[in-house]
Amino acid sequence: MYEDITELFQQILTQYGSVDIAEAEFKKMMHEDPELHSAYRDWCHEVGSSEKRGFLDYCEEYIDSQESIWDNLREFEDE
Numbered sequence: 001m002y003e004d005i006t007e008l009f010q011q012i013l014t015q016y017g018s019v020d021i022a023e024a025e026f027k028k029m030m031h032e033d034p035e036l037h038s039a040y041r042d043w044c045h046e047v048g049s050s051e052k053r054g055f056l057d058y059c060e061e062y063i064d065s066q067e068s069i070w071d072n073l074r075e076f077e078d079e
Contacts, residue, residue, distance in 0.1 A: 005043045008036075009058050019059045026055050 009026070016022040030037040044054040 005036075005039050006058060009055065010062065013059055013062065019056065019063075022059065023055055 012022045012026050012029075013019065016025055030040055040054065041051060044051050047054070047057075049057050
């Protein structure tokens with residue numbers, strides 16, 4: 001069911017627009033769904049992150065990558 005858990009991360013982050021609220025919602029979802037929790041645990045292990053920080057680490061990387069896209073577009077427009 002959770003082949004690419006990062007898609008779920010993106011959906012939650014987009015839906016709630018705040019990392020703190022998205023994290024709280026994700027934790028609630030994991031509490032209610034043992035399969036999701038297991039998939040998250042596996043994902044954390046694969047990427048070398050702790051369960052405590054995995055979601056936050058992903059959010060930080062995702063936000064940084066989105067900002068980088070905008071920075072690149074601005075540089076392109078300035079040329």
